[in-house]
Amino acid sequence: MSDTLDLLADPIDLTTALVDVRSVSGEEAEIADLVERSLHLHAPHLEITRSGNSVLARTNLGRERRVVLAGHLDTVPINRNFPSRREGDVLHGCGTVDMKGGDAVMLAIAALSENARHDLTFVFYDCEEIEAERNGLTRIQRESEDWLRGDLAIVCEPSNGTVEAGCQGTLRIEIRTSGKRAHTARAWMGVNAIHSLGEALRRLEAYVPRQPEIDGCQYHEGLQAVKISGGVAGNVVPDEAVLTVNHRFAPDRSAEQAEQHLREVFEGFDVTVTDSAAGALPGLGAPAAQELVVAAGGTPVAKLGWTDVARFAALGMPAVNFGPGDPTLAHTQEEHVPVQQITGCFDVLKRFLLS
Template identity: 50%
Template sequence: MMLDPRGDLRTLFTQIVDCESVSGHEEVLAGLVEKALTDLPHLETVRIGNNLVARTGLGRRERVLVAGHLDTVPVAGNLPSVRETREDGEYLVGRGSCDMKGGVAVALSLAAQLDSPAKDVTWVFYDCEEIAAQYNGLGRIAAERPDLLDADLAVLMEPTDGVVEGGCQGTMRFTLHVPGTAAHSARSWTGHNAIHDLAPILDILRDWQRRDPLVDVDGLTYHEGLNATMVSGGLAGNVIPPEATIQINYRYAPDKTAAQAEASMRALFDGWAMEVLDLSAPARPGLDRALARSFVEKVGTEPRPKYGWTDVARFSELGTPALNYGPGDPLCAHKADECCRLETLDECRAALGGWLAEEDS
């Protein structure tokens, strides 16, 4: 199979979806994308592992980076893809159709189409986004060739249903350990029940839900979340539990750093032993930048906050403001019937391509 980025966008999209590329196994698709890019004489293409970076070098005043990941979550009987006609249009159903091979198809099509854009463009196609952060292809590029990621603005082709979503939430997962003393349940007063001692923690979580969880950042309103997600404890049905553990997930707005988020949680749960399992920094929307504002104006819809963590945070750490924008309803991502309305591919290509081709006033 060969990919023709100058051909029909929907055919290109179908081919990319049908090339299985579960995280860690992107080599076939990466090879196809590499061949398609190296056939484009206006681009300089570099391959690092299963990551491709292709750049124009026109000496434009501004450089925009457009990125999309090649990998998907595991296939669940949803490949090859199928087309379905629904009341609101035609859909492609299959693993990766929403997250995020629609964005990859749009980016690859524009990489071929825009041989002389008004802004220099760096196109990045990377691997291992859906698994542990240490394997993420953007991290490898940043470590080996950070110069390839230099840009004035990054657009991450995450599924947003064609609406600009600014920044992203940070996330912190941690456990609180509650000690007790084991005893026979017939003589419970001789022990100390650790599970019962989870009650004050649950009270704190319930009280937190009653406060205003809305935080305004650069004109976007983020809804924070603090929730118990797992509880463990107990040895047997007739034993007073000698210990209990509760896992909590804090999704926080980008008005604070990761360190500030951790400090606030340690203060909130002072008195309990805390183990931090995961702490990822957020990204501010970056909509105060002129380049970002011009893109929002071109898209023509009201921007929204991004709920969840995305790789815009990686660009933020590099000092590059980044936006999420791409085809596909994010609520369809990772579902067994994952799908993408085909019309959104055309809409995203027109908006992003038109903006990259136009001189900013």
């Protein structure tokens, strides 16, 4: 492998080169070094710095607006899908979708950004695929928050080349019931904690999720039981049971409002929040966001999941997902991307940022 990437090459070739560098979460040093060297060589006009295995670069042109482009360098563990292979107009391999196609587009734009229409910041970060505390954006926000601020953030996660606005929030709760142990041969002497979850499950089955429209994008909430645990032996009435529920909520609700909603839904039960992350409003009314939508030439849609756009929204910025690849293929052995999506995303961002 070359010591540097040719950032002026076709973004498809750039994607291939990035995919062929192993970068499982926590092992991004090699790819971060490669990205840093390549930016110094091909984009000397950029201010470049390093934060752990994250590489940050930006223009300082004095433009009216700043657009932040972000992409993670890590992948999930390789699953017999390394190195890349090309079959016709489809590129296969770990990271082709999530999200080295997006990283390649960012690098290609960075190389051409000397006279960009907007000031640009490029954030190539580590450890996105694992716990939030190790996520490179967590460290960057803690140590160098100014590098994340701008008038619009574009997270180049896979979106099938469509602008996906904002993102939904996520909340996990545990509903805990208690009973009394007894031998199952004398079950009437005990109280079955698992049976006590029946009413909570009935409420879940009858629940009708909201589908609010925000900035012209329709979100679809969800409330699902994802785990039940309880019982100590095959001949004992269980005295404790736990039902885990995941709520995906639209960004017009805060995490606190979503929690209050679930406490109302499960009134009378012992509810404990175990995980919570706010969503991100689309913010499509912002001038920079409107320009991107026009450049993309399509209708933006709601992001029906949680992504790092929420981190940028928490800083008061509109944020969208826009990148090549089908997100349903992320983390699968069959991960692949149509190469025309890589080219298409590059062309859109080139129109928006450079023309």
